[in-house]
Amino acid sequence: MASPRPPLPTLLAPARALLRGGAGSLAIVAATALAQRVALPLAALWLGDRGERAAAAALFAAALLSFVRARAAHQLAQTVRLRLVGLYLGPLERGEVVPPPSSDAITARLATALPTLVSWAVEGVAVVVASAVAVPVVAALLAYALGPAALVPLGFAGAVGAAITMGTSSRVEAAWTRSFERSRGLLESMSAAFTGAAELVAHGRAGAEVERLRRGVLAWSSAELSARTASALSSWGALVATLAAALGASALLGEHTRLGGRGDDAYRGFLLVLSAIPTLQMLVAGLANLVYARDELAHVGSGLVGGRTTNRGAPAQDxxxxxxxxxxxxxxxxxxxxxxxxxxxxxxxxxxxxxxxxxxxxxxxxxxxxxxxxxxxxxxxxxxxxxxxxxxxxxxxxxxxxxxxxxxxxxxxxxxxxxxxxxxxxxxxxxxxxxxxxxxxxxxxxxxxxxxxxxxxxxxxxxxxxxxxxxxxxxxxxxxxxxxxxxxxxxxxxxxxxxxxxxxxxxxxxxxxxxxxxxxxxxxxxxxxxxxxxxx
Missing domain, CATH: 3.40.50.300 (P-loop containing nucleotide triphosphate hydrolases)
Known part of the structure; x- marks a missing residue:
């Protein structure tokens, strides 16, 4: 029989503890995600109201924000990783090695906890905060200027976006592979440290080993920053190309995509819908990350909130x-x-x-x-x-x-x-x-x-x-x-x-x-x- 899911109120304290020191980075990730999602439908509206230059400026600003968001996500992920690794390395740093820690159990737990809770913070908490504002704003824009979709521009734009994504996928995959290799190396080193904890403490090398492992965390975070940057270039390059292709196709089709009424172009209504879809996807993905990480957050909760104490006590002598x-x-x-x-x-x-x-x-x-x-x-x-x-x-x-x-x-x-x-x-x-x-x-x-x-x-x-x-x-x-x-x-x-x-x-x-x-x-x-x- 499966154990019951922890109630959400009990997760507030460990969530605050895990994010301690990362509130600024979280706020930047959320703010940039919000600005990017709102910028897309605004650009679609501004094509008619303010002209192509205003729309292009909005898209360019949203693309630049990807790099700001990647840097803030890197800082937030690094904060969460250091706090989690510190939680498990604490006994080693304090010299608490009896009973000997189960290295396999600890590294297996970290192999799950690190990616799950980093995703919980970066792609969960920050994204849900951004979506809470972005969804009603984008909904208001849709209500203001919704128009019928143009199927031909949609198909052509989707093909262009897919081509850009496929063309850059190998570089993105290579960047994430380097990040995963860093994480694997860190976990192997931690396994060796936990297995040899008694020797490390006995020889006075525990502190130096813990510091080396912390440097490994920083190297892993740097590799992930490179991967996030590559992902940003790929995803936003594909999106901008998609929108440009849709605009070009609609211009070529001319009267076939133009509606009467208020004089708005049909393709602008379609672009508005297309640009609003990622906002809803962002909310769904963020909520999924929060739900997925509940058990992991509950598991590390007591250690994050209450800390752990050594079984050795203070040294009786120098x-x-x-x-x-x-x-x-x-x-x-x-x-x-x-x-x-x-x-x-x-x-x-x-x-x-x-x-x-x-x-x-x-x-x-x-x-x-x-x-x-x-x-x-x-x-x-x-x-x-x-x-x-x-x-x-x-x-x-x-x-x-x-x-x-x-x-x-x-x-x-x-x-x-x-x-x-x-x-x-x-x-x-x-x-x-x-x-x-x-x-x-x-x-x-x-x-x-x-x-x-x-x-x-x-x-x-x-x-x-x-x-x-x-x-x-x-x-x-x-x-x-x-x-x-x-x-x-x-x-x-x-x-x-x-x-x-x-x-x-x-x-x-x-x-x-x-x-x-x-x-x-x-x-x-x-x-x-x-x-x-x-x-x-």
Whole structure:
């Protein structure tokens, strides 16, 4: 059974919130749409009352207004997009990544919400506002000077307009394709950000990633502006050509299209009707956009009006003062992802002396990943406390490296770009050393033919096992004092797992290692191993 449609009064608050900051652009879109729709029947009337120059001037002014309208629509669409994207990026920017967001669900929602609500604002609200004034004005003009239609000019003018539309359709389609490609790239980047949210926050790169995504929104809006401009040139070029063709055909037909009575030409009455039709079409299309977007507007309404709060709270200390190698105390810790859900961890306590490494073992669902989040400061316990060096932990940026089960993998990145995701200034030498340490470098060079070509290989070309090694290499690039790994043996074969065990033992002599693992053979690096059991 379908859910009931939200009543219109409940949508007023989210509508105002979504349009906040865009009232000026909306008013310009509505005013220009109104002026354009009124200008067409006026031009038809002025052919007889004021002459062809006055009519041509009205049409030319209406055509120029298309560019004003396109610019205002661009600003309004950009405002709506930034507000929507900000709504979904807010938790990432605030460091709220526990429980991990469902990247597929969020990007699927944005794929629907962005075009639907942009159309709701630009082609819905603004158009209905314009139509509310334009329809009665145009109706009054029709009542004043309606005349019989001339069928021959109508057919000829329609053919000319269709020819213009078909001739420019390829350019318009190409412009919109570029806009859609921008939107697709933005959504893929957002998917990567949500998937790798824990790593981004842990490495102190969440703010930079959010800013990069905002720049992607602006680039998308610019591409759409180009598409709207191309559409304006096509549609108004076709319309002006249609009207010119109708005038020429009527002039050639002479007496065959002339009526008596007040001395008005029949073709002027027909042009008046023809020029008034888009006004009614505009009203119908605007109302359809409003109705179509009701469910989407209701869905984002609570977030737009009330906002969302973080589950982490304010930092207890300056992250720059956090020492990831300090003593760790976990005292009576419990954690549940929601108030009504069963705890993942219950009354957990242990102490890890300063500098010592830790292995966390246990079955799936025992809370290994959750404990890592608590130690990293990505979440706060619902009971008990976690202290590192006597303070609550905070994501410390360049002081740690985190290899998550939900890694941040930028779309279409090369291996070098992926390795530099959290250290943009890392040298090629550091990248090569990290890849060598995980046993991947020689295979990449053999495959690519040279060191430069190896770093330029697409990250997506790696096998699952190679991709996992590359993510561990990315942690080594950071040269951090703490390396945290969540099931690093995932997708590795037996030989690679043995090499990983050796690598962890070597690294543990220089840095603190905390790893959640399934394979107990990897625990040799650790000073202490704790075993978690499922609380269910």
């Amino acid at each position: 992250p720059a003062a956090f020492d990831p190698r300090a003593e760790i105390r976990v005292e009576g810790v419990s954690f549940a992802y929601a108030k009504e859900s069963a705890p993942v961890l219950r009354d957990l306590s242990f102490m890890l002396p300063a500098g010592e490494s830790l292995a966390i073992v246990g079955p799936n669902g025992a809370g290994k990943t959750t404990l890592l989040y608590l130690l990293l400061g990505l979440a706060r316990p619902t009971g008990g406390r976690v202290h590192v060096g006597g303070e609550e932990p905070e994501p410390s940026g360049d002081r740690l490296a985190f290899v998550s089960q939900l890694p941040y993998d930028p779309p279409e990145a090369t291996i070098a770009e992926s390795l530099r995701a959290f250290d943009p200034g890392a040298s090629d030498a550091r990248l090569v050393q990290a890849l060598s340490d995980v046993g991947l470098w020689s295979a990449l060079v053999a495959r690519a033919g040279s060191e430069a070509a190896a770093l330029a290989l697409p990250r997506a070309s790696l096998s699952r096992g190679q991709a996992q090694r590359a993510r561990i290499a990315r942690a080594l690039v950071r040269e951090a004092r703490l390396i945290v790994l969540d099931e690093p043996e995932a997708h590795l074969d037996a030989e690679s797992t043995a090499e990983l065990a050796s690598l962890l033992q070597r690294l543990a002599g220089e840095r603190r290692i905390i790893a959640a693992i399934h394979d107990r053979s990897l625990a040799a690096f650790a000073h202490r191993t704790i075993e978690l059991r499922s609380t269910s």
